[in-house]
Amino acid sequence: MNRLTLEEQKRLLEERYSWVLEKAKKRQVEEKRLPPLPGGEEGKVVTRFAPNPDFVIHLGNARPAILSHEYARMYKGRFILRFEDTDPRTKRPLAEAYSLIKEDLRWLGIRWDEEYIQSLRMPIYYDIARRLIERGGAYVDDRPVEEFRRYRDEGRLEEYPPRRRSIEENLELWDKMLEGHFGEGEAVLRVKTDPRHPDPSVRDWVAFRIIDTGRSPHPLVGDRYTVWPTYNFAAAVDDHLLGVTHILRAKEHMQNTVKQSFLYKHMGWKYPHVIHFGRLKLEGFVMSKSALKKLLEEGIFLGIDDPRFGTIAGLRRRGIDPEAIRRVILDVGVKGTDASISYANLAAVNRSIVDPKARRFMVVFEPVELVVRGVPEARRLTIPFHPENRSLGERSIEVPKGEARFYISGRDAAALREGGIVRLVEAFNVKVERVSPRRVEAVFHSWGLEEARKAKAPIIHWVPAGQVVEVTVYKPEGLKLRILHGLGERALADARRGEIVQFLREGFYRIDAVSREQGEVVAIHAHD
RNA sequence: GCCGCGGUAGUAUAGCCCGGUCAAGUAUGCGGGCCUUUCGAGCCCGUGACCCGGGUUCAAAUCCCGGCCGCGGCACCA
Structure with a gap:
C-alpha cells in the first residue's frame, strides 16, 4: 500500500473505501460544540465559577465550572474564580476547601485568569451598600422578622415603618450596624423591591445581616466583621464589579436572578446574560455535600476522595480521566432539564480515553x-x-x-x-x-x-x-x-x-x- | 399552597427560535456478527423516543390552549 503514490492511494481510498472518509468527515462535524452565547462577542466574554468553600466540589459543581471556563476560552475572554464565603455561621467555610477546590479545578484542566475571595472584599460591599442607601434602594430593618413577614404577607409592605425611613436615618442606622450597636438577628439591611412581587421571597430581600463572629469565627478573617452580605448581595455586586458578562448557573438560582435585578436597577447597572441549567446527577453516587459530610463523620469511608463519592476527588481516585468528565459535561450541555448520567456512560467515555494509554x-x-x-x-x-x-x-x-x-x-x-x-x-x-x-x-x-x-x-x-x-x-x-x-x-x-x-x-x-x-x-x- | 422552569429511545443529547428536507440524527446501553495472543479496543448489522388531548395549517417534535408529570424556589444558605 505504501508503495503506491499518494495519488493512487487517494484514488483507491475514494473508490473502495469512501465510507471511511465519510465517517471521518462526519466525526469532525459532530465534534460537540457548545451553543453560542447570547450576546457573546469574541474577546469580550467574562465568566466565573463561584463555589462556596464549605466542602470540595462534586460532579454537579463541575458543570458550571467547566461550562463557564469552556465558554470563556471559546470566546477568548476571561474566566474568574471567586470563593463565596460570606456565611461563617450556617455554611461555615472549610479552611482546606479553598486549596482543595483549586486542586480539583486544575486537575480538570481549568485555568483561571483572576481569583477573588469574598470575605477579603468586605469594605467593597460596605461601600456599595452605602451608595445603595444613598440612592434610596435599601433600608435598615431593626424590627423582629415576624413583623416584617406580617406586613409582607398581608401585602402592606409599603406601610412597613422601617421601609419609610429617610435616607439620612438609614445611613445613620447603617453606621450603627457597622459599629456593632446591634447583635445577631437585631437588624438587617433590605433591598427595596416590588413590594407586591408575586414571589414573596423577592419582596425586600436581605442584603446584609449580623453574624456573631465571636461565636462563629470565619476561617479567613476571624471576628473582624459582624455585618455580612448575603449571597445575593455579594454575588450581584461582584458580578458587576468584575465585569462578568455571562452567568452560567443551576436553576435553583432562578429567583436569585430576579432578586438581584432589583439591586442592579437601583444602581443603574446592566444585568449580565444568565443561563440556567438543570441538576446533574451521577447515578448510584452520593452527591450532596451534606450527605457526604454526614457519611464522613460516620467513618468507614476512605476520605473526601472515597471512590464511592461523586466528588471530583472521588472520581479522580476511582480512575476517571479529567477529559472524560469534561466530555460528559459538554455533552450534557446547558439544557434546563435535570440530567442523570449513568456510571456506565461515564465509564464508556473514560474507557475510550484511557484504553490507548x-x-x-x-x-x-x-x-x-x-x-x-x-x-x-x-x-x-x-x-x-x-x-x-x-x-x-x-x-x-x-x-x-x-x-x-x-x-x-x-x-x-x-x-x-x-x-x-x-x-x-x-x-x-x-x-x-x-x-x-x-x-x-x-x-x-x-x-x-x-x-x-x-x-x-x-x-x-x-x-x-x-x-x-x-x-x-x-x-x-x-x-x-x-x-x-x-x-x-x-x-x-x-x-x-x-x-x-x-x-x-x-x-x-x-x-x-x-x-x-x-x-x-x-x-x-x-x-x- | 404560592411563584418559576421544563418534558425527544434505558440514559444523555441534536432538531424546536426561522413548521415541510424528521416514518427523527448522534453517543452510550442492549442483541447479533467480524476482527483480535484480553471478556479491552476497533469494525459491521440490529434494537429502541417526539408526555397526553385539543386547536392553527395543505403540512407540527417544531406554533397556540388545556391537562398530566418532573424539577427548582418560597432563608438574616450559597
Whole structure:
C-alpha cells in the first residue's frame, strides 16, 4: 500500500473505501460544540465559577465550572474564580476547601485568569451598600422578622415603618450596624423591591445581616466583621464589579436572578446574560455535600476522595480521566432539564480515553495453582505492556524448562476440563490433565498461537509462581466497597501510584498504593 | 399552597427560535456478527423516543390552549 503514490492511494481510498472518509468527515462535524452565547462577542466574554468553600466540589459543581471556563476560552475572554464565603455561621467555610477546590479545578484542566475571595472584599460591599442607601434602594430593618413577614404577607409592605425611613436615618442606622450597636438577628439591611412581587421571597430581600463572629469565627478573617452580605448581595455586586458578562448557573438560582435585578436597577447597572441549567446527577453516587459530610463523620469511608463519592476527588481516585468528565459535561450541555448520567456512560467515555494509554498487567483473583510438566526449554518471554501502543514498553517473564508453576484465576480454573487445551496468553498452550479445587495439573502442548486457534483453546491470563505481588482491589458497589485479593505479576510493583492500568480481562483500575518492598499493590476498580 | 422552569429511545443529547428536507440524527446501553495472543479496543448489522388531548395549517417534535408529570424556589444558605 505504501508503495503506491499518494495519488493512487487517494484514488483507491475514494473508490473502495469512501465510507471511511465519510465517517471521518462526519466525526469532525459532530465534534460537540457548545451553543453560542447570547450576546457573546469574541474577546469580550467574562465568566466565573463561584463555589462556596464549605466542602470540595462534586460532579454537579463541575458543570458550571467547566461550562463557564469552556465558554470563556471559546470566546477568548476571561474566566474568574471567586470563593463565596460570606456565611461563617450556617455554611461555615472549610479552611482546606479553598486549596482543595483549586486542586480539583486544575486537575480538570481549568485555568483561571483572576481569583477573588469574598470575605477579603468586605469594605467593597460596605461601600456599595452605602451608595445603595444613598440612592434610596435599601433600608435598615431593626424590627423582629415576624413583623416584617406580617406586613409582607398581608401585602402592606409599603406601610412597613422601617421601609419609610429617610435616607439620612438609614445611613445613620447603617453606621450603627457597622459599629456593632446591634447583635445577631437585631437588624438587617433590605433591598427595596416590588413590594407586591408575586414571589414573596423577592419582596425586600436581605442584603446584609449580623453574624456573631465571636461565636462563629470565619476561617479567613476571624471576628473582624459582624455585618455580612448575603449571597445575593455579594454575588450581584461582584458580578458587576468584575465585569462578568455571562452567568452560567443551576436553576435553583432562578429567583436569585430576579432578586438581584432589583439591586442592579437601583444602581443603574446592566444585568449580565444568565443561563440556567438543570441538576446533574451521577447515578448510584452520593452527591450532596451534606450527605457526604454526614457519611464522613460516620467513618468507614476512605476520605473526601472515597471512590464511592461523586466528588471530583472521588472520581479522580476511582480512575476517571479529567477529559472524560469534561466530555460528559459538554455533552450534557446547558439544557434546563435535570440530567442523570449513568456510571456506565461515564465509564464508556473514560474507557475510550484511557484504553490507548493504559498498561496491561496480569492479575489473578482467587488464585489456583497450575503446574505444567514437560516444558521443552527455558524461555524468556518478552511481553509488551500494550497490544498496540508499543511506546508503553514491555517486560520479560522467565519460564523454566521442565516443570513450570503458575497461578491462574479461580474462575478460569473452574471452567477447565480434563483433556482440554488452554493457552496461557503470550506464552504457550497446555493440555489439562487433572483439575482439583486448589490445583490444576497440565502438560506442555505447544508454543504457537496457531495451535491454540486450531484447538479452539481458550486464552487465559496467568502469573508465574514465585514472582508475584499481592494485590488488593477495592471495588465500589453503590455505598459498599468490595475488597478482593489477588496475585499480580512482578512488574506491577513498578506501577506508579495514580496510574490507570488494565488488568488483563479484568477491567481498568487505578493504582492507589504501591509498596515495592513488601510486594503489595492496592488498586481501585474503575470499570470493566 | 404560592411563584418559576421544563418534558425527544434505558440514559444523555441534536432538531424546536426561522413548521415541510424528521416514518427523527448522534453517543452510550442492549442483541447479533467480524476482527483480535484480553471478556479491552476497533469494525459491521440490529434494537429502541417526539408526555397526553385539543386547536392553527395543505403540512407540527417544531406554533397556540388545556391537562398530566418532573424539577427548582418560597432563608438574616450559597
